[in-house]
Amino acid sequence: MRLGAETEQDVWRAVLAVGAQAEPAARLDRALALAAGLAEVSRCHLYLAGGDGRRLHLERTHGAGEVQLDPEGGAAAALPLPPLEIRADEDQRPRVVPTPEGSYFSLPLERGDELVGVLRAGPLPAGRLSRNGERRLLGAAFPLAHVIAGAQEAEELRRRGEEAETRLAVGRRLQGSALETGRFVALLLRLAIRASHADGGFVAIADQSGGLTLRAVEGLPGELVAGLDLSPQTGLLELVPGGGAFLRDADAAARLGIGQLLAVPLFDGERAVALLALVDTSGGGLEPGSLVLLETLAEQIRLMLDNEALFDRFVSRYLDTVKAIAEALDARRPETHGHHRRTAEVTGAIAAELGLPAEERAALETAALVHDVGLAGVAATADAYLADLEHPTVGAGMLEALPLAPGVVEAVEGHHEWFDGWGFPQGLRGERLHPLARVLALAEFVLEAGGGGPLGDPWPAERLATEIRERRGTQFDPEVADAALRLLDGGWRPHQTETRRD
Numbered sequence: 001m002r003l004g005a006e007t008e009q010d011v012w013r014a015v016l017a018v019g020a021q022a023e024p025a026a027r028l029d030r031a032l033a034l035a036a037g038l039a040e041v042s043r044c045h046l047y048l049a050g051g052d053g054r055r056l057h058l059e060r061t062h063g064a065g066e067v068q069l070d071p072e073g074g075a076a077a078a079l080p081l082p083p084l085e086i087r088a089d090e091d092q093r094p095r096v097v098p099t100p101e102g103s104y105f106s107l108p109l110e111r112g113d114e115l116v117g118v119l120r121a122g123p124l125p126a127g128r129l130s131r132n133g134e135r136r137l138l139g140a141a142f143p144l145a146h147v148i149a150g151a152q153e154a155e156e157l158r159r160r161g162e163e164a165e166t167r168l169a170v171g172r173r174l175q176g177s178a179l180e181t182g183r184f185v186a187l188l189l190r191l192a193i194r195a196s197h198a199d200g201g202f203v204a205i206a207d208q209s210g211g212l213t214l215r216a217v218e219g220l221p222g223e224l225v226a227g228l229d230l231s232p233q234t235g236l237l238e239l240v241p242g243g244g245a246f247l248r249d250a251d252a253a254a255r256l257g258i259g260q261l262l263a264v265p266l267f268d269g270e271r272a273v274a275l276l277a278l279v280d281t282s283g284g285g286l287e288p289g290s291l292v293l294l295e296t297l298a299e300q301i302r303l304m305l306d307n308e309a310l311f312d313r314f315v316s317r318y319l320d321t322v323k324a325i326a327e328a329l330d331a332r333r334p335e336t337h338g339h340h341r342r343t344a345e346v347t348g349a350i351a352a353e354l355g356l357p358a359e360e361r362a363a364l365e366t367a368a369l370v371h372d373v374g375l376a377g378v379a380a381t382a383d384a385y386l387a388d389l390e391h392p393t394v395g396a397g398m399l400e401a402l403p404l405a406p407g408v409v410e411a412v413e414g415h416h417e418w419f420d421g422w423g424f425p426q427g428l429r430g431e432r433l434h435p436l437a438r439v440l441a442l443a444e445f446v447l448e449a450g451g452g453g454p455l456g457d458p459w460p461a462e463r464l465a466t467e468i469r470e471r472r473g474t475q476f477d478p479e480v481a482d483a484a485l486r487l488l489d490g491g492w493r494p495h496q497t498e499t500r501r502d
Helices: 008-019 024-039 131-196 222-226 250-255 290-330 339-354 358-370 373-377 384-399 408-413 435-450 461-471 478-489
Strands: 043-049 055-062 075-077 085-087 095-099 102-111 114-122 200-206 212-218 237-240 244-247 260-268 271-280
Touching (some): 008 024, 131 200, 260 290, 290 339, 290 358, 290 384, 358 384, 408 435
Antiparallel strands (some): 043 055, 200 271
């Protein structure tokens, strides 16, 4: 923009034009270039607030400066690097600050009561910013804060959207067997109804309790479906292995409006695994030959169920393999023996104290039993310290394509995140961190500190409780921390390692 005679409106228009950039990264680059132009300096650094609001990290730099090359090659004089991190309390107000690069004008960017970040513009040739440059920067501070905060939020949404799309696409591919079974069963039911001129019908599949659960329903009134009892001992039908299906309660069928019912059960030994039924409710009757048609379609359903069972066995065996790898990692050193199993015990105790439902507790147990499996792919490399930073992502990648309970993958991926955003690998904070990951993160800390492990002998209960209180709201979710504290106050203790070091 033209410098020298801008009004405050001119500055705002220029900043808003930056905010119109579609790509978040382009918005940040244009914002820094604009800030450097407004201040009439060569460089501009953007520091963004961290998870706890006390520290700010260098996010972006505009203006590389000149590097003088000597005749022999190489750099004779390189521009010093800006600090990678600054303290928020040092930049509460606009001011000139000394840096390794020289004097810079530091401008806090605030959106309401929230400190979005800090802009540093310089180097200042005379140790101070020109009067016009300071006026322009101060006038741009408010809109720049909104543009930069919006760009960061948009980038985070884009990243999370891409992760969700990738995970969903992979999950759909591997879960396709189960999904296609449902569609295929519904299609077969519709074909059977049309071919037999039935008014409707249903397909029921065996559930874990041994009963039958409706998988597909077509053409039946809601009252009939709601009153349909398929329980093995007292239900509407009696299913006999090798003998077919017989109406057990004619009065109940009449009350439901069933004029005629034709059913074909599928058995695995003595256990009924599926039931395909056609229903006449109008008195028109079913076509002759409907039984043969049902038997033919029932065999197709049997094939689909066999495929579904095969896929379920694959998932179960794959997960067992992952758990075995995690156990093998534990066995490498005496101080880590049984780590995954003991972590599952601690998460179970905290989850019970939190009152989590059974399905979430089961998901948390699965996550705890495999949470460090990502170390397997990198444990023997020279870059072990880098492996530790990436192992949650690697472990989640080994699981994300499986149709596991909600929260398992997220817990594995987030068990080293901090509630205030200062964990790794993604720096998630607050509500962006999955609730089960928050439980697993605290459970592993409790186990390592209170049960003893690679870090040394177990801490006394008083020290462990003190540490949890101090980290409440920063490293740990306050609600989860309070649950752990209640357990400790009640005398509960994590199990110590089974084999101590000499």
